Amino acid sequence: MIRHIIAAIATILALWAMFFMYRLDQEADRFGQIHKIIEETKMEVKIEKHPEAVQPIEEPESIQQAPNGEAKKKEDEIQKQLKALKERAGNVMAFKVSPLYKQKCSSCHGVNGEGIIGPRLIGKSPDEVLQALHDFKSGKRKNYVMYGLLSKMNEQQLEDLAKEIGTFEQKLKASQQ
């Protein structure tokens, strides 16, 4: 009888031990999986990082050199334009212009509308100029510089400017005689 009880207890202990081991295994498995996931993510990071760290050293330089070269070219162009701007600003005006034109427009279109950064305005009719100004102001003709500038000006000023610019050609000719 006692033997049977001991055997039963032993069996229960054995079963419990087996169950315990099974649980441990599961836990270990979970840890293993977590470990694997971590490893995999590490691998992914490595895979992504390496091509960036190794390849780009050669490629981006050549890629970057192009924009750098272009940027330099653009800078040179801007410097040239600025130089031209300064030279022209130093030039004696062929004829007088209104304070409004001088203040708002001459920096880009030249003291006498000869054109620098902005296009040449000499020879344009008042209607042409006014149309252009209206189109810039309404946004129909897209140019942020002209749009920003004109948004602060009223209709009367635009008309005055258009009228004045329309006289530039004649004034220039008169000054050259």
Ligand code: HEC
């Ligand atoms: C910061 C520079 C800048 C200033 C200041 C400026 N403009 Fe312009 N303007 C431009 C540029 C750039 C263009 C060319 C835009 C385009 O064609 O899209 C232009 C275009 C024009 C045109 C159209 C010319 C054409 O050939 O179609 C007129 C007219 C004009 N501007 C008048 C003026 C008047 C008037 C003022 C002063 C109130 C003025 N601009 C001030 C840069 C400027």
